[in-house]
Amino acid sequence: SCRSGAKFSMPGMMDTILNLGLNDQTVEGLAAATGNERFAYDCYRRFIQMYSDVVLGVEQFEFETILAGLKQSRGVRFDHELAAADLRQLVRSYKDVVLRKVGKAFPQEPLEQLLMAVRAVFGSWNNQRAIVYRKINNIPDHLGTAVNVQTMVFGNMGNDSGTGVAFTRNPATGEKKVYGEYLINAQGEDVVAGIRTPEPIASLAQExxxxxxxxVRICNVLEEHYRDMQDIEFTVEKGKLCILQTRSGKRTTAAAIRIAVEMVAEGAISKExxxxxxMPSQLDQLLHRRIDPDAQVDVLAKGLPASPGxxxxxxxxxxxxxxxxxxxxKKVLLVRTExxxxxxxxxxxxxxxxxxxGGMTSHAAVVARGMGKPCVSGCEAIxxxxxxxxxxxxxxxxxxxxLISIDATTGRVIAGEIPMIDPELSEDxxxxxxxxxxxxxxxxxxxxDTPADALRAREFGATGxxxxxxxxxxxxxxxxxxxxxxxxxxxxxxxxxxxxxxLVxxxxxxxxxxxxxxxxxVCIRLLDPPLHEFLPQAEQLLVDITTLKLAxxxxxxxAAKEALLAKVRSLSEFNPMLGHRGCRLGVTFPEIYEMQAQAIFNAMARLVKEGYEIITEVEIPLVGNVKELAILKQEVVRIAEAVQAELQVELNYAVGTMIELPRACLTAxxxxxxxxxxxxxxxxxxxxTFxxxxxxAEGKFLPHYIEAGILAENPFAVIDREGVGQLMRMAVER
Incomplete structure (x- = not known):
């Protein structure tokens, strides 16, 4: 056989070719050596189909149609019920398909078969499903794959042979018990193809x-050696067990947690x-409501996963x-343009x-996250x-x-009502x-942003x-x-x-x-966004005004609506994220920051008098010039000192800033x-910086940048270490 061997396990994503080396001569030798003509021709017809699909690019259905027709004409349901003569006929028909589709005969030279198979398996690193899998699992594209050439063992030599896949622990629950499936008188692709129903691995104890x-003994040895739950492929040939490959098994988050905790108890791994x-990203599955992974879903579109759940x-x-x-x-989903x-x-x-x-920082995204509501934003397909x-x-x-559903952990929008799984936190x-x-x-x-949020954070172990x-x-x-x-x-x-x-x-x-x-x-940031974000949208006001006039x-x-529209227009900016916001508001409207500082220090004073230890950091946003901070800090300190003097309390506070501009990094x-x-x-x-x-960006061109390899990750989800990271380093070192 010829199979892939990438650094990271990518089950089923790259190609495998079994029974390599069979041709019109060697198939007769295999039949003579085993005394089993049916077995030999079963291997040969499988090889022609698999090789033609993977190496020569002939569609699977071309062969499946012929196979289905032959089984129907013979009045049988399963492949293994076909006789040796039927399989000989199938081989001839398959070779005719190759000649018709490829324009030349199926290759008979084993070395040619091998070299072409190796190239095809190498090439499967870049097939579509492998690319998508790597993207989902953050596996770098440049790693590439090895190719392994293995001696064949045959699970289709009779009722004392078989093949299967098993895990050393249950990948869904984490239970410490061998879990998997097998088929008697079959090869590996039969287990995953669904043509026959596999038997649970426990039944092998009777067979x-x-x-x-x-x-079971080998499962224990492999798990002990690799110190992790293993995913094992095996074949039994004439009563002899052969292990084809083993790798760390994929598992659900619940199983991952249980396995990790139990393996520490067993002394197999450390707590670290x-x-x-x-993985941290897996915890979203536990902390938020999620769609049942076994549910059939009709995905309509995909937006941004703005607030999980x-x-x-x-x-x-x-x-x-x-x-x-x-x-x-009644259960409703609020659907808005924004x-x-x-x-x-x-x-x-x-x-x-x-x-x-809207993006990941749009009004919908920010408010939904604060509420703990699932939100998909920027779904421009709708x-x-x-x-x-x-x-x-x-x-x-x-x-x-x-009825529709949203999977806000992935950004999917789905037709109809879908079964959900509620979050459940285990003792593990x-x-x-x-x-x-x-x-x-x-x-x-x-x-x-609320006392309830703060209490929940403390329960989860937050230290501020x-x-x-x-x-x-x-x-x-x-x-x-x-x-x-x-x-x-x-x-x-x-x-x-x-x-x-x-203030109150x-x-x-x-x-x-x-x-x-x-x-x-507790770090409290004074008012940051532009003021127009608190007002109705100009477009909606225009609709309201027009409706009132016509009616x-x-x-x-x-008149009130028209006055409001005039104010909204006066506050509108060409680029509000770079406009009148953050500390610039505090400089031009100092009374806003004065009110917030007064509220902070009044609350602190009350709590200190009640006997609580209160530590507060007052944060002034979007500072790019030290003089902005100096002016605003002076006012904050003045108010704090006035409260301390009036109420005779000592307040533990600090005044600082959020570094969020390149100039702030350069002048840190x-x-x-x-x-x-x-x-x-x-x-x-x-x-x-960008x-x-x-x-x-997230709704329009960032996905294309990532797809084209211009950016490896979304820089708003993963820090850009080469650019943003260097500015942060510079700020710290200065």
């Missing part, structure tokens, strides 16, 4: 008890090795309707969110018609009320987390909050009108009145978060003279 006993056996529900295009139906206990803060009430009640536009209340994708139309999972705490050398902080995004607090339904009132204020006095009301709410928010994380540091609607309401030494701490905002730092707008 061939000595072989089974030896197989156990932790490395479970999975959900099914009836399509709803309007946030008000989503809220109403959700409160009635969401705005005005949609927040519908997002709360929806099972999940699907948007046609076209939404709000007037007709329908969406179109790939020529198919789905109307309001139709908690054990593994405990080991992680024992060996860690880096602390882990969480992102949290790395980022509290205060803008999310403004987006709550009871805060948004006040935030809009603040933005629309015509003068400082009107703005101050709105800020006074927001912000103080309550900070009090809850700081209390939940007492004893651990002769309320004049006061019309100067900024450090004012900043008491740094954190890195890799999202904006990546955008400004010159990419994340929302546009």
């Amino acid at each position: 061939m008890p000595e072989v089974y006993k030896e197989f 090795e156990a932790l490395l056996r479970v 999975a959900a099914s529900g009836a399509i709803v295009f309007d946030a008000d309707e989503a809220e109403s139906l959700g409160q009635q206990g 969401t705005t803060p005005d949609d927040i009430h519908g997002m709360v009640e929806a099972e999940g969110i699907l948007t046609a536009r 076209k939404i018609d709000y007037t007709a209340q329908q969406l179109t994708v790939g020529g198919r139309v789905f109307k309001k009320g139709d 999972f908690n054990t593994l987390l405990g080991w992680a705490d024992e060996v860690k050398f880096l602390g882990v902080r969480a992102n949290a 909050i790395g980022l509290v995004r205060t803008e999310h607090m403004f987006m709550a339904t009871d805060r948004l009108p006040l935030a809009q009132k603040m933005i629309l204020a015509e003068n400082k006095q009107e703005r101050a009145a709105a800020l006074e009301q927001l 709410m912000q103080e309550a928010d900070f009090y809850g978060i700081l209390k939940a994380m007492a004893g651990y540091p 002769g609607g309320d004049r006061e309401k019309l 030494d100067a900024i450090a003279e004012e900043a008491e701490f740094f954190s890195f905002g890799t999202n904006d730092l990546t955008q400004t 010159g990419f707008s994340r929302d546009d």
Whole structure:
């Protein structure tokens, strides 16, 4: 046989050719040597079909059609029921197919067969399924594969022969018990082709008890040697067991955790090795609702996996309707071109969110992650018609009320309602987390914008909050009108009145978060996004104004909408991510940051008086010039000192910045003279280093860049070490 041998296991992705070397002469020799003509011609017809498919490019169905016709004419169901004469006839017919399709006879020279087979197996490294598999599993394309040439052993020599695949532990559950399937009188491809139903490996104990006993012994030896669960291919030839290959077996996340924990208990691996056996990305399967992997799915399109999880529900295009139906206990998916803060009430009640536009940092993505709701964003394949209340994708139309599902861990949009698996955390999972705490050398902080988020983070072992995004607090339904009132204020006095009301709410928010994380540091970032993000979209306002005019609607309401549209237009920017946001807001509207600082220190003072240890980091965003930080820090410190003096408390706080601009990295030494701490905002730092707008890049051209090999990974998901990483290194070293 001729088979691949890549560095990383890629089961079924590359090609294998069995029975290599058979021709019109050697098949007769094999028949004479074994005294079994049927067996010899069964091997030969298999070889012609497999070789022609892999090496010569003749489609499988050409041979399957002939085989099916012959079985029907003989009145048999299975291949092994055909007689030797039938298989001779099949060989002749197969060779005729090759001559007709390829234009020359099937090769008879064994050396020619071997060399062409080796080239074909090497070439299968670049077949489509192998490329896709490597992309999914982050296996580098440049590694390539070896080719192994093995002596054949035959599982199709009679009822004392067979072939199978088995795992040393159950790959679905992790149970320590040999798990697999086998077929009597068959070759390897029969097990996976589904032509015959394989028997469970345990049945081999009755069919061939000595072989089974030896197989279990070898399973134990191999697992002990490789110190991991093994995936083993084997063949039995005339009662003799042969192991064809072994490799570390693929497994579910639940199985991976159980196997890792149990192998530590058995003394096979260390705790550190156990932790490395479970990939961080796999934990999404445990922590979020997911689609049943055994379910048949009709994938309609793929967007960005903005907030992990999975959900099914009836399509709803309007946030008000989503809220109403959700409160009635009905499961709905909110489908929007893109969401705005005005949609927040519908997002709360929806099972999940699907948007046609927007990236991983869009409103829908950020808010959904904060809520723990599954969200697929930037699914540009779907076209939404709000007037007709329908969406179109790939020529198919789905109307309001139709059922769809989203797999927000992968970004898939699926037709219909799909079976789900709810998250379930085992004792083994908690054990593994405990080991992680024992060996860690880096602390882990969480992102949290509510007290509930902070408590959950603490339960999972977070040692602080790395980022509290205060803008999310403004987006709550009871805060948004006040935030809009603040933005629309015509003068400082009107703005101050709105800020006074927001102060009470912000103080309550900070009090809850700081209390939940007492004893651990909490980093609170002052307002970062552009102000227009808190206002309705200009397009929607235009629709509302036009509707009011055509319907002769309320004049006061019309005037208010027109005034709001004028304000939205005045705040709009050509490139808002590089515009009036972050510390620039604090410089031009200092009263906003003053209100937030007052709320933070008021909350701290209350908690300190109640006996809690409170550690707070006040973070000023998007600093590119040390003078920006100096001005704003001075105001924050002034407010802190005033609170301390008035309430006679000592507050443990620091003022720092988020490094998220190339200039901040280049001048980090100067900024450090004012900043008491740094954190890195890799999202904006990546955008400004590459010159990419994340929302546009991920939805439009980044997939093509990765496909073409221009970029190995999405730089918003994996740090660009050569560019962004070098800037970060420079900032740290300065």
